[in-house]
Amino acid sequence: MKTTLFFYTGTGNSLWTAEKIAGFLDRAELIALSRYRDKIFHCDSDAIGLVFPVHIWGVPSPVIEFLQNLEAASVQYIFGVAVNAGQVAGTLLQLQKILNAKNLHLSSGFSIDLPSNYIPWGGAISQEKQQKKMAVALPKIEGIAEAVRDRVSLRPEAGPFLQNLLLSMIYKKSLPHVPRMDKSFFADEKCSSCGICAKICPAANIRLEAGKPVWLHRCEQCFACIQWCPEEAIQYGKGTRTKKRYHHPDISLKDILAVAAGIGINEKDSAKDQKA
Numbered sequence: 415m416k417t418t419l420f421f422y423t424g425t426g427n428s429l430w431t432a433e434k435i436a437g438f439l440d441r442a443e444l445i446a447l448s449r450y451r452d453k454i455f456h457c458d459s460d461a462i463g464l465v466f467p468v469h470i471w472g473v474p475s476p477v478i479e480f481l482q483n484l485e486a487a488s489v490q491y492i493f494g495v496a497v498n499a500g501q502v503a504g505t506l507l508q509l510q511k512i513l514n515a516k517n518l519h520l521s522s523g524f525s526i527d528l529p530s531n532y533i534p535w536g537g538a539i540s541q542e543k544q545q546k547k548m549a550v551a552l553p554k555i556e557g558i559a560e561a562v563r564d565r566v567s568l569r570p571e572a573g574p575f576l577q578n579l580l581l582s583m584i585y586k587k588s589l590p591h592v593p594r595m596d597k598s599f600f601a602d603e604k605c606s607s608c609g610i611c612a613k614i615c616p617a618a619n620i621r622l623e624a625g626k627p628v629w630l631h632r633c634e635q636c637f638a639c640i641q642w643c644p645e646e647a648i649q650y651g652k653g654t655r656t657k658k659r660y661h662h663p664d665i666s667l668k669d670i671l672a673v674a675a676g677i678g679i680n681e682k683d684s685a686k687d688q689k690a
Contacts, residue, residue, distance in 0.1 A: 415440070417562060418459040420447040422466040422476050423673065424616065424636025425531040426665030427497045431555060432465040435495070438559030446673045448616045451480040461491040461562055464509070467531075468496050469635060471503035472585035473512065475592065476616065476634055481512050491565050494523040495558065499530035503585075504578035506570035523570030524558050526551050529660055531637050534650055537657030544663065596633035599640070601626050602655070604647035610667070611639035611648060614674045642667055 417439050421432040423446070436442035443459070447466075466477045486492070492513065496505045506523030513520050528551060529544045530536070538544070561568060572578055596619060601611075607625035617634045620627045627639070627648070640648040641661045649655055661670075 415460040417442045417461040417463060418457055419444050419463040419465055420480065421445070421464075422447050422474060422480075422616070423665075423670070424467065424634075424638035425641045425660060426662030426670065427528045427531070428465045428467050428495075429669065429673065430662045430665055431495060431497055431526050431528070431551070432463070434552065434555045435463065435465070435559050435562070438556055439563065446676070447480040448476060448673075449676050450483065451476055452483070454483050454485060455480075456485045458488055460489070461493070461565070462486055462489050463493050463495060463562065465495040466497065467636070468498040468502060468505045470585045470588045470592070471501060471581035472505050472589070473508050474634060474636075475589065477509075478512060481516065484516070486518060489518075491521045491562065492518060493521055493558070493562060494570065495526055496523070496571075497526045497528055499532070500527055501573060501577075501581070502571060503573045503581040505572075507572050507578070508582070508585075510570055520570060522561055522566065522568040524554070524568075525571040526554065528662075531641055531660050533637060533640060533654050533657055533659070537654075538660035541663070544660075592635050593632045595635055596629035596631060598651045599627075599629050599633075600649055601647050602649055604645040606645050606647070608644065610671075611643060614638050614642055614667075614670050616674065638670065642670060 419432045419436055419442055421428050423429040432444055436444055466474055494506050494509045496502050502525035510520040528547055529539055605626055609622055611627050612620040612622055616636060617632050619630050619632045620639060640650055641659050646659060
């Protein structure tokens with residue numbers, strides 16, 4: 415039985431999670447959903463997985479756009495994996511509603527806690543703490559793969575009801591303003607005009623003008639640009655110059671560039687091929 419894992423990633427957490435899940439499945443194809451968000455996509459796999467980061471305590475806009483164009487009436491099992499930094503809130507319940515509106519069913523939904531990349535609220539946690547989070551996540555990821563193999567139906571994981579209600583309200587009010595939240599980005603004097611920020615941006619929201627990045631107001635707040643900048647030249651407001659950057663330590667810039675170029679698809683034959 416074939417499973418297709420659609421992932422959305424900026425700094426690598428969701429890509430790492432999708433790769434690990436795939437490693438525990440017999441046949442799993444990884445596809446960057448950004449390749450198909452603006453076109454109809456017909457999927458005839460036995461199972462579909464949606465792996466994505468939680469944005470403002472909800473489903474990111476690119477995932478919503480992708481699902482609007484997904485045709486998967488014959489798919490028997492759909493599961494979601496919401497990667498977050500400790501608060502999944504009502505994200506998977508929202509995903510369930512989006513799928514229901516398309517007459518699709520979310521069979522199960524899981525929360526994975528990994529290090530935050532939201533640098534406005536703080537820089538990277540220590541490497542020791544990062545590794546501890548990943549060590550905790552791995553057994554759960556194996557359990558997710560087991561549930562997928564056995565086609566187990568489980569209620570989507572969620573936070574406390576009142577917390578979900580409050581955070582969902584913040585999400586709804588904030589989401590329309592996200593594309594223009596890039597006005598706080600700028601490149602300082604350390605910028606070497608390498609263009610990596612423009613290449614990796616999943617929204618194609620950055621172009622170089624006179625060798626410097628310019629943001630085009632269709633931001634997704636994934637923070638790939640600031641976290642992958644090799645010179646740490648990209649800043650967000652006044653408070654990021656001294657903050658430690660974060661991207662998943664097991665995901666390379668080459669991996670992210672491959673995803674951005676549309677070649678982030680691979681086939682995982684068995685768990686034996688997956689690195690621990």
